[in-house]
Amino acid sequence: MFQGVSYSLTQLEYVMAVHRLGHFAKAAEACHVSQPTLSMQIQKLENDLGIVIFDRSKKPILLTEMGKRIIEQAQSILFEAKKFESLIKASRSDRVDGKIVLGVIPTVAPYVLPRLLPVLEKENPEVELEIHELQTQRIIDSLNSDEIDVGLLATPLKINQIHEFPLFYEPFSILCKKGHPLGFLKKVKYSLLNLEDLWLLEEGHCLRHQAMDVCSLRKTKKYKRRYEFESGSLETLKSLVNSYGGYTLLPSLATEVIGANSLLVPFERPTPAREVGLVYRREHYKKHLIEVLGEAIIASIPQDIRALRQKDLDVLSVEEG
Numbered sequence: 645m646f647q648g649v650s651y652s653l654t655q656l657e658y659v660m661a662v663h664r665l666g667h668f669a670k671a672a673e674a675c676h677v678s679q680p681t682l683s684m685q686i687q688k689l690e691n692d693l694g695i696v697i698f699d700r701s702k703k704p705i706l707l708t709e710m711g712k713r714i715i716e717q718a719q720s721i722l723f724e725a726k727k728f729e730s731l732i733k734a735s736r737s738d739r740v741d742g743k744i745v746l747g748v749i750p751t752v753a754p755y756v757l758p759r760l761l762p763v764l765e766k767e768n769p770e771v772e773l774e775i776h777e778l779q780t781q782r783i784i785d786s787l788n789s790d791e792i793d794v795g796l797l798a799t800p801l802k803i804n805q806i807h808e809f810p811l812f813y814e815p816f817s818i819l820c821k822k823g824h825p826l827g828f829l830k831k832v833k834y835s836l837l838n839l840e841d842l843w844l845l846e847e848g849h850c851l852r853h854q855a856m857d858v859c860s861l862r863k864t865k866k867y868k869r870r871y872e873f874e875s876g877s878l879e880t881l882k883s884l885v886n887s888y889g890g891y892t893l894l895p896s897l898a899t900e901v902i903g904a905n906s907l908l909v910p911f912e913r914p915t916p917a918r919e920v921g922l923v924y925r926r927e928h929y930k931k932h933l934i935e936v937l938g939e940a941i942i943a944s945i946p947q948d949i950r951a952l953r954q955k956d957l958d959v960l961s962v963e964e965g
Contacts (some may be wrong), residue, residue, distance in 0.1 A: 655689045655723055658682045659697060663715055664789060666704025701901035726929050740863040741770030742935045746904045747776060747792040749782040751841060751851045751878055752920060755897035756796065759944035767943070768936055780962070781852050787925055794934050796941070798850045798962045799921040807928070809938050810921040812945050813952045813959065817899060818909040819882060831912045834858060841890035843881045851878075851918070854960040855893045867940065882906070896949055917957040 660790075661671035672679040690697055697711035707715060751908065759773065764771060776792060783795035785808065799808050820826045826836065837858065845852040881892045886903025894920060899908055922938050924931075942950060 651689055652685075652690065653722060655685050656722055658685050659681075659689065659715070659718055660722065661788075662686065662698060662705060663707060663711075664791070666706075666790050668705065679822065685775070715906065719790060723925075723929070726826045728929075741772075742930065742933050743772035743774065744794060744930055744937060745774045746776070746790045746937070747778040747786055747795040749780055749795075749797040749799075749850070750777055750782065750876060751845070751895065751898070752798075753777045754879070756920075756941065757896075760941055762938070763944040764940045767940060771933065771936060773937075783923070787923065790925075793930050794922050794924040794937065796920070796922055798854070798918045800919065800960065801923060805926055806923050807926045808921050809934070810919055810956065811938055811941055812920055812950060813954060813957055814895040814897060814920055815911075815915045815917040815952065815957060816893045816895055818891055819885050819894045819899070819902060819906055820909065821889045822905055822907055823888065824891060826891055826909055827912055832909050833912055834916075843884050843890050843892040845872055845878070845881070846876050851893075851895070851960040853875050854916075854962065855920060857960050858893060865914055872933055897945075912956075914956065914958040916950070917959050918962070919954075919959050 657674060658677075660676050662668055665671045665674060667856040668683055669679050672777065675682060686697065693714075695710045695714070696708050697714050699706045699708050699711075761773075764773065776786075777785065778792075778795075780795075780797050780801075783792065783797055784801070784803065784806070786792040787795060799810055801808065818826055818832050824841075826832055829836075832836075842855070844855060878894065878898050880891075880904060882894070882898075884890065886906045887891055893916075894908070902908065922934060922941075924934055928934060
């Protein structure tokens with residue numbers, strides 16, 4: 645920074661907390677200090693630097709233009725400091741231990757986590773895992789703000805400064821109610837699908853856009869539906885199909901339990917599928933823990949899914965455009 649100016653990592657952590665929460669009192673609570681202590685340290689940092697980081701007249705508190713530049717540097721400094729601490733800790737122990745904060749998309753969490761946790765507990769009991777269920781964009785934002793260490797979601801994202809660790813491919817199949825026209829087919833062609841009785845996830849879920857890609861619906865500007873409903877849960881869509889009718893697309897891990905009135909129909913080859921992987925910031929200081937997590941996820945996935953290869957599948961994009 646500036647010659648003769650000192651600052652502490654603690655001050656930078658306080659600044660990042662206020663930026664993240666938009667409120668001094670909430671930031672102080674998150675940092676486990678009193679509000680006067682946090683405010684005094686931030687004020688001291690501003691005085692030492694000769695700048696104003698926060699516009700305190702706004703609610704929530706906003707960054708000044710100089711504050712935005714300070715935040716970028718503070719985030720980098722804290723990230724490198726954590727990497728340094730992690731290296732020192734790792735050099736003192738041969739055990740795989742530590743805490744990792746994981747963000748998981750809602751269409752993966754209920755089907756992977758119950759399989760993963762027993763494996764991780766057995767193979768790596770010293771690893772602590774904090775899990776947040778988040779949509780894709782929220783995972784990306786949380787990675788960039790260092791709120792989480794790694795995300796488990798549909799890939800590839802192809803985003804600068806984000807490293808991807810592909811884990812497995814998950815094919816899709818059709819779930820429909822018994823008696824539905826698709827249910828009389830041995831295998832489904834893309835061309836037979838339409839939007840009229842397709843149940844979709846709500847905006848923000850990458851699986852929604854993948855389903856629309858399969859049905860070639862992004863190019864369809866006009867369509868007619870009797871009922872409009874979009875859900876944030878695959879389980880809700882499964883229940884709708886089973887009780888009312890229509891159809892939806894399900895990834896393999898979500899097909900183990902279906903309703904008594906429902907049936908699954910596979911696609912013709914190449915089978916549509918999604919790639920599922922871990923994503924994290926490049927040169928992450930917890931890279932070894934992330935690799936251990938990835939290995940545990942792979943070990944928890946059924947062998948028939950682990951054996952799938954990209955060349956046999958039509959792997960769908962996760963882009964929302």
